[in-house]
Amino acid sequence: MITAVQKPFEEIYRMVEASGKLLILGCGTCVTVCMAGGEKEVGILASTLRLACRERGSSLEIEEATIERQCDREFFDPVKAQVLGADAVLSMACGVGVQFCSELFEGKRVLPALNTRFYGTTVQQGLWSERCAGCGTCVLDRFGGVCPVARCAKSLLNGPCGGAQDGKCEVDKEIDCGWQLIYDRMSALGLLDSLMEIQPVKDWSTGRDGGPGRIRRQDVEL
Amino acid sequence: MKEGNGLKAGSNLERVFQAGHFAVTAELGPPKSAEVEVVHTKAGYLKGVVDAVNITDNQTAIVRMSSLAAGLLAMREGLEPVIQITCRDRNRIAIQSDVLGAYALGVRNILCLSGDHQKFGNHPSCKNVYDLDSVQLIGMLKEMRDDKRFLCGEEIRNGKNAPLAEPRIFIGGAANPFGDPFPVRVIRLAKKVRAGADFIQTQCIYDMERFEEWMRQVRERGLHEQVKIMAGLTPLKSVGMAQYMRDNVAGLRIPDQVLERLSKAQDKAAEGIKICVEQIQRLREIEGVAGVHIMAIEWEKRVAEIVEKAGLLPRPKV
C-alpha cells in the first residue's frame, strides 16, 4: 500500500485558514489502512480545525466526507455536490488522490493534508516500513526477495556499504541493513554464490528518472 | 600518452607497488573554504613523506573544496594525488566527465567510493544520487581505461576520425573489514577486484585480530595477489577522539584495550602515534598487506613522524 502521515497541524491550518468553506475529504483505501486519512482521521482533523478556528477567531466552515478511493473518478460521484459547494478541498488521500481530485474539479483548490511517504507494509499496528521504491525494473529475483534499491539507504546493488553494523543501517539504527537481510536470506536459500556476481549498472529510466510514468496496455484498453 | 612498461596508468603509486616497495599514502582533507593556503600547508607536511596523497571527496557529506581541485593544488606542491570520487553526488554522466577532466589535468589515481550518506553531513536534506555503486564505478573506470569506451559503449574519442583518448587511471577501491555482515566483506572485496580495482584502501584499523582474520580470508581467495591492499590507519589524538570515533563513525571498531592504553598514557598524542607506529610494524608482517594509508584527520603534520618512526623513510624514487 501507499503510506502517508499527516502534515504538521500548523502547516495544514495555515494552508486552509482562509478557505471559507472547506471540505475535508478522506480516502478509504491505503491511507485508511495506514491510519492517516480514513474516516476517523477526517473527523479528528475536522474537530481539531474547528476548535483551532474558534480559539483563534477565524471563521472556517468545515464539512467532512470520505470516499472509497480518491484515485478513481467514479468514487467521487457521491461527493460531487459537496466538493462543488466548497471553496477548497483538503484531501486526506495520498498525492495521487490529491492531484486526481484536483484534476476532476477544475478551478477547485485541492490541498494536501498528508505527506505521502512510500510503498510499504504494516509491520505491526503503528509501524510501517518501506518495501518497494517503484524503480520499474524489479530485481528481487536476484536478491532473495529483499530489495536493495528500497531497503539500502544508498540503493547499492553490489553489497553493503562500510557503515552497516550489527545488522543495522548507518543512517538509522532502527532500520535493518538491507544487505544484512539479503545476506541472511541468500545464505538460508543456499544462494550465497550468486552474490559474487557483479550487478551491472541499473537502468533507472523505468522509474522516476525516466520522467512521469505511464503504462499503456492495448489489450485491456476499451 | 601510453606508458610502455606494462603499467596501467604509470602513476608513482603504481610504480612503487610494481617495484615491490611497501607503499605509504596519506590523506589530505580539503578545506571547508576556498582557502588555498590550507592545502599548501598540509601538502608541505606530506611532501617527500608519502608516495601519494589521497584527497577526500566531501567526506562525511560535509561540503569542502572539490577533490579534483585540491588534488591539483597538491600536485603543484609536488605531491601525487589520489582523487576520491563518491557515488553520492554525481551520476554516470558527471563522473565520466570528471574522470576525463582529471586525467587531462594529470591525475592518475582515483579512489572509487560509495560515499557517506548525506544524513551525517551539513546538508542532510539533500537528494542523493547513487546512480552507480562503488563496484560499478570501478568497473566503469576500468572500461574507460582498458576498453576505451564510455559506460554506454561509445568509444572515447572526439569524433569518428579523432584518436582514442582514454583516461588511464590507477583504480582504487575501499574495503571495510569491520562492517557487518562480516562474511560479505571479502565477497565484496572480490567483486571490486573483479570489477577492476588495482589497489584497495581499508577502513582504519584498530581491531588487529579481526583485520588479520579478514586478511586470512583474503589470502584464501588469492585476492592479495590480484590487488594491492593498503591498510588504513588513523592515529588517535586523544581519548575523546577515540570514543567519538568508536561511537559515531559507522563501521569502525576500536577495542577497549586501545582505549585503555590511551587513557593510561600521560602524553595521549605521543601514545596515539606510538600505537600507530606499532600497528604499521605489525601490518608489515602480514602477508598480502602492500602498504599503509595514514588518515591523520586534521593532523597531517605528524604523518612524517609516524612514517619515520615506522622506518619507512626515505620514500623510494621509482
Added chain:
Amino acid sequence: MEKKKIVAFCCENSSLKAAEALSDPSLLEAVEIVALPCLGKIEIGLVLKCLEKGHPGVLVLGCPLDNCQYLRGNYRAVKRVERVRQLLGEAGLDESRVRMDFLSSLDSHRLAEILQGIKRSEA
C-alpha cells in the same frame, strides 16, 4: 443557552460503579456522565466532539491499569487521550481540558474529590 457541563466518560466496570455508589449523588450534577463498556471504546473524535459542542472539558475515567476487565482497554485509552491532548495543544487549546484518571469501583471518595474540585472551580 444552558451552560454545558464537563463530560465524564466512565467505564461501566469501575468508575461508573464508583459514581453509583457516591454518598452524595448530587455531586454527579457537576458532570455529564457517559457510560462506556470499557475505555477501549473511547474515540479521539468523540472527545474532540465534546469540546467542539461546547463542553468545557472532558474527564476520562477508567479502571486502574492492569485491572481492565477487557485487558487492554485502559492502555489504549491512555494512548488516545495522549493524542487528544497533543491535538489540543496544536489547536492552541489548553491541554488540561482533557484529563484522565484511574478509579476502581471502590474509589467513590476519589471520584467525589474530583467532582468537588470541578464544582469549586466552577463556583
Added chain:
Amino acid sequence: MKERLCEVGLALCGCGGALFSAAEAGKVLAALKGAGVAVKQVLLSQSLCTAAGMEEAVSHLKDQGPAKLLFAGCSSSRRPGLLANMAARTCLSPGATYGVTLRPGAGALLHAAAILRGLKALAARPAFQTRLIHLEQRVLVVGSGPAGLQSARDLRALGYETVLVDQGVETASGSEGLPGGLILYNGSRLAALNGQLGSFKALLETPCGNRTVSCGAVVITCGAGGVGRFELVEGLLGSGSLTDGAGRPTGCTELYGLPIVPLAELAAFVGGLPRGKETLTVGLLLDLVLDEPVSSMEEALRLGRELQLRGPQRIERQVYLFCREVKVSSLPLQGLYDEAREAGVVFVQVEGRIGLEAEGRGVAVSCRDSVLSAELRVLCDCLGVSPLGLSLAADPVLAAGTGVAVDGLGQLQENNIHLFPELTNRPGVFVAGPGRGQYALPQALREARAAALAVHRLLAQKHLEVELANAQVDADKCALCLACVRSCPFKAMGVNREKAAAESYPEACRRCGLCAGECPARAIELPLHTDAALLALVD
C-alpha cells in the same frame, strides 16, 4: 419455559454489607413507588454472593420468571460473572439483566435513585437476537506433564472426551490410548487454533502428519523447554477424583490426588498420616528447577534430620533426600549435611527424569542415581517438594498459534487480575502449570484442577445462548486494515472472506468496543453504545 409473570424483577442483595433489612427494602420500594415506579417482583436475598444465596435466588426467579432482571447489591456482590451466571441460570439473555451498585448506609432514597437509573438503563436496552452456540464436549489438553495429566484426568472423570498433546518423545504412532480413555498425541504440537470457543479447530502437527481436532475448550499446561524435567506416570492421580468432589476437599491427599506437599507443610502432613505402619518413608525432593537456591537445601537438610530423628513412638522412619546436586558449599551447610547423614537420611543424587507414580496411598519416586549409576525406585508415604517450582517461558509458537497473550516475563496469560488463575485472553482457552508462572508442584496440580473445573463450568451448559450484541462491522466501510483483528484482546475478530470485511464472533466478543475505538474507517459499531447514541449524550 414458564410464562413471564412480570416485566422487570428486582433482586436486592442483603449480603455481608448488610444493605437491606426487610424494613429497609420496604422503604426503598416505597420510594420507588413515590417516583411512580412499581416493581412487581422483589427478591430479598441474604447473600447473593454466596452459593446458597445464589441457589435460593435462582430457584425463586425461575418460579417467578421476570423478563428482565435488575440486580442491586454492594460492590462485592457485583463481581464479574455473577450477573451473567444468574442470567444463564434463570434463562435470561445477558442483555436482559442489569446490575446497580449500592453504597452501604446511603439510605433508602439514594438506593431508590440508583435503582431508578438502573431501571431506566434496562428499559432503554434494545432486545437482541440470540444465537445458540453448540459446545463440543471434547477438550484438548496441551502438555502431558503433571499439570496436564491432572487436568486431563479430571476432565475425563467429568465425562469429557479428552485429547492430550505433548511435544515429548516421538513415538511411531501418532496417537495412542492411555488407560482411562485419554487420547495422547505424542511428539506433537498444537500449531494453530482456529474457530472459537465451543467449536475450536485445533491443528496438530503429529509425527504422522497434520491432524485437526475439534474441541469445545483447550487447556494449556506447558511452557517452553519443559520436556524431560518430569515424568508422571498415569497412576499418579489415582486417588480422589472429582466426580465425588462436590464437597470441599478435606486434606492434601484429596486435594492433590497424591501425598505431595510443599516442604513447609511436610512436618504437619507427616504428623497427620494414619498410623499403624511399621515404617514410614518420607521423600524430600529438591530441584524442580535447575537452580535450586541454597536455602532450599538448608531447609531440606534440617527437615530431613528432624523427621528422621523425631518420629512418633514405635514408628520407624526413613527419610530420602532426592536432589540433582548436593550443594554444601558453605561451612554451616556442610555441618547440616553431616548431621542429616548421621541421623540416617539417605541422599540420592538424581540425574535425568524424575518419575512420580501413585502406589497405594503413597507415591513412588523413580530416578537414576548418578552416584550408583543405577535406576532406583523408592516408595514414599509422602513427598515434600521444594517451594520453588518450575517456571517456564511460554512456547512462542504455541502462544502465536493459539493467540494466547504472554505477560512481561514471556509467560502465558497476561498480568491481569481478571484472568487469574486459569483464564486467558482467548475465551475457551485456559492455562495451568509452570508456563503461566512459577509454581511448586502441588500448586501446579491445584491449578490444573481449577482449569478443568473452569472448562466444566463452560461446557456443562452444552449450549450457549449468545446475544448478538457483539461488535458489528459495516462491510462497505471496512478497509480490511486488520486493526481490529490485531487489537482485539479476545481474538474475537476475524476476516469474513465472502464479505471481504472484518467480522466479530459473538461467542468470543466481550462487547468492550476496543475494535470500534481502533477502526480507522469507523466501520465498527457497538450496538449497545452506538456512535449516534454517544453523540446524542454529549449534544
